[in-house]
Amino acid sequence: MTIQDARQYAPATDRNREPILEVLLKVLPGSGTVLEIASGTGEHAVYFASKLKNCLWLPTDVSPQARASIVAWTEHYECKNIYSPLELDVKEPVWVVEKQTATQWLNTSPITAIVNINMIHISPWSACLGLMAGAGRILPVGGILYLYGPFKQGGEHTAPSNAVFDEYLRAQNPEWGVRNLDDVIAVAKAERLVVKQIDKMPANNLSVVFERAEK
Ligand SMILES: C[S@@+](CC[C@H](N)C(=O)[O-])C[C@H]1O[C@@H](n2cnc3c(N)ncnc32)[C@H](O)[C@@H]1O
Numbered sequence: 001m002t003i004q005d006a007r008q009y010a011p012a013t014d015r016n017r018e019p020i021l022e023v024l025l026k027v028l029p030g031s032g033t034v035l036e037i038a039s040g041t042g043e044h045a046v047y048f049a050s051k052l053k054n055c056l057w058l059p060t061d062v063s064p065q066a067r068a069s070i071v072a073w074t075e076h077y078e079c080k081n082i083y084s085p086l087e088l089d090v091k092e093p094v095w096v097v098e099k100q101t102a103t104q105w106l107n108t109s110p111i112t113a114i115v116n117i118n119m120i121h122i123s124p125w126s127a128c129l130g131l132m133a134g135a136g137r138i139l140p141v142g143g144i145l146y147l148y149g150p151f152k153q154g155g156e157h158t159a160p161s162n163a164v165f166d167e168y169l170r171a172q173n174p175e176w177g178v179r180n181l182d183d184v185i186a187v188a189k190a191e192r193l194v195v196k197q198i199d200k201m202p203a204n205n206l207s208v209v210f211e212r213a214e215k
Helices: 011-027 043-049 064-077 100-106 125-137 160-172 183-191
Strands: 031-035 054-063 111-117 144-149 191-200 205-212
Touching: 011 043, 011 054, 011 111, 011 125, 011 144, 011 205, 031 043, 031 100, 031 125, 043 054, 043 064, 111 125, 125 191, 125 205, 144 191, 183 191, 183 205
Parallel strands: 031 054, 031 111, 111 144
Antiparallel strands: 144 205, 191 205
């Protein structure tokens, strides 16, 4: 098997990467390391890293297959401003980037933003709790947490297609499902992450941008 065989493809990436990039260009700090949680195939990572040259991109995923795919995409595009993917499970109480060895090499370019696309509805609610707790621990004041995915608003689906998708997710795993944005915002607030902006995105998704507030 060649390294290229490890590259995985998520067709939605081709459709959503440009609208997501538009938002990232507006909200991400101009420098520092962007920690991507649940990078999946790595297609977003190589695309965003190639467009955000002032940042260093740090992809992560809990899945070994995903990390192999990220390595393969990174080698394919010969990206320079992207780290090797790290194993990171958001539910862990201490993330790998908080450990001493990582904090040493992150010293020169500290994490200023966290990006998480299409994870919190395809994982148990505990993953959302872990994500917010980690973002609250790691982000500096003024740091950005960017979320992308489908959400309920006011407890209601925003489109029939999201209701169908929600049923599909719950049939895969009863702990998965489209989250209610108010619940996500409440968990974030407890970690001193306040909503900065919400943008409607294609295919009935939302971009939700949080900023780390003062203690
Ligand atoms: C639907 S994929 C999205 C991947 C990519 N962000 C995208 O939009 O194409 C969900 C990803 O979440 C990852 N994931 C699920 N639970 C996780 C956890 N507890 N910690 C970190 N990643 C997790 C999975 O391994 C998978 O790669």
